[in-house]
Amino acid sequence: MNTQLIVVALIVASALFFVARRAWRSIAAARKPKSGCGSDCGCG
């Protein structure tokens, strides 16, 4: 496996982790009855 491929794998894995974490946080926020919107909702 060349260096480029290793770097690509790391970047893609990080992106995947980030997306999964964001999705999980959004869903978890639904359980908190009094909290506001998350930072990712785009509402400001």
Next chain:
Amino acid sequence: MSTLQSPPSPDDSAIIPGNANRVAISGAGRDALRVAIIGNPNTGKTTLFNALTGLRQRVGNFAGVTVERVEGGFKGPDGRRVTVLDLPGSYSLSAGSPDEQVALEVLLGRDADRWRPDVVLVVADASHLERNLFLASQVIELGVPVVIALNQFDVAEAEGLRIDVPELIHELGVPIVPTVAKRGEGLEPLKRALIIAAELPAPARQFSIPEPAQDALAPLEACLVADGLSATAARMEALRLLGMQRVGPHLDGVPGLPDAIKAASDELRSVGFVPTRLESEVRYAWIAQVIERTVTRARPAGYNVSDRIDRFALHRVWGPLIFLVLMMVVFQAVFSWATPMMDGIEAIIAAAGRAVGTALPEGDLRSLIVDGVFAGVGSVLVFLPQIAILFAFIGLLEHSGYMARAAFLMDRIMRRVGLHGKSFIPMLSGYACAVPGIMATRTIEDPKDRLATIMVVPLMSCSARLPVYTLLIGAFVPATSIVPGLTLQGATMLFMYLLGTVVALAVAAIFKRTLLKGPVRPMILELPPYRFPSLKSLGISVVQRCQLFLQRAGTVILALSIVLWAMATYPKASVDASLPVEVQQEQQLGYSVLGRIGHGIEPLVRPLGYDWKIGVSIAASFAAREVFVSTMGTIYGVGTESEQALTTRLQSERNPVTGKRVYTPLIAVGLMVFYVFALMCISTIAVTVREAGGGRIGWQWAGLQFAYMLALAWGSAWLVYAGGTALGFGG
């Protein structure tokens, strides 16, 4: 006598009750002081909160902007930290809606998630003092030190009002500071007053109620005191509870309370009082006396500028016409004004992409950067100018006070569909983002009206749909002029926004006649005076929107673009190198994970006239709608040529088998209609779950919302495609 001509006095003796002048500001190093801000809607609470704390919470010239508790702080004159909590606007403590309930629970120290304030800052509109003193008089009785900020002092002055502040302090028994929050006037005396007030004894009721009524209320007060309320708060609550249709959750479980309320009501009736009217009668009678002694009008109230504008803006015929013309101007400007700036951003992204592409050696990393990051994120970033223009206009309408007029104009339609007029403000907020729109439904008292509004707010076209509409309109709708100043592109955009609004009203009507059947309640709406928007606050709100857009592009969109690039690149197919590059790309895409998923879902989107690439772009955009554009950018591998090239590529894309154009104007319109209706936003689903009651019930409503919107999207897109094809528009 202090009058409105005088600047807010820096002398503490002018702002605090006479018996408290000896209290010195000392206490550096002591515990933080906790201040809660409350006031009627649209009195400038959040502007004052922002001025005190340096924060930039959203403000607007209409009621119901703040629906959540927001915390900030500043360093007090005595050196100690002052924590400030901005509570939602409320006309009284008679907590009818969820946001008013929030305020009451905090002030009574019954909110488990929040601290009890040391001082309550009541923000009162100096130009409407009589109405504002109702809430102030209730808060004064809660047993917590109170300071009153007489805000919008300049407006009262302009209207010819003279307020005798020292006399008002004497009447209310609490420190009072005149302020003009938007110009930062009166802040220092206000900060000092907050520190001083914390050392003062808690104020109490400044008026008395008839003795027979007081005797009738005594057992009810005793019941509340037994549950832990202070004697003064119990007196306020007892009076308040008589007028309530239901007891708030903060008093759930108080032993014997319903019986005590009933007994007090019966007793009051027997001595000639109407229990539900007792509080408003005694408070307003006292307030009328206070106003008579403290406020004089230099000239009679007459027709002001706002009234003159409203003769047209609220006219039966002119009003809706003016609204429509304003909307046309907004959407035309989004197209016309943004083009030069979009071209500039495109050029920058293209240059950056070329530089990176040249610097990196051939390989997967270069492809990831150029085809994934630059093509994906870059194709979304070019829409920044349009976001800025749209929000500059929305901000202009909000800050000027026109939004409240728009709500008033819509009230007749809202009532016809069975919704409360208050539902229009959350729906308007939905144009920016469904999440604050759904949260703004907290101002609606009736749970069924609130739920019906929650169910339709995501149908309002939010800013995340803007890149999708713009890409497709720019590629497939000609810029033909329809009427002077309006092109077909602007009109198409306006149509998409109107379509979402009209269908939202129709769906609300269905909900209100079936699952959420209930009476239609009249709306009482306060029309704020027109104000010239402050360029600073307008600029701040536009910059905040742009920051959010960039933040999303740099986080969620970037991460998704990388993931989608990987899915479009792996596994690698062994393709014949002698074939044309386009064919090789097509074979690689078809062999990739993304291609396989796309082919898998193609049967679902084929009836709508879409190929697998559109299908997979739609599927990817369930995470965030803008991802449709970035996925298109990645799939077509347009790299550094960005959106313009993506537009050209979409126009020229042909089916390799049939040779027909993949994207026709009909398919573009169908796609836009799909995006008008489809609920593709995880954050919106999450907030619906929470605001619809949470738990299983919340998930059920969110599930129903997702399902009906998806069915509506698919059905409408199919109607457009099938109907358009049958009518000969398919080519």
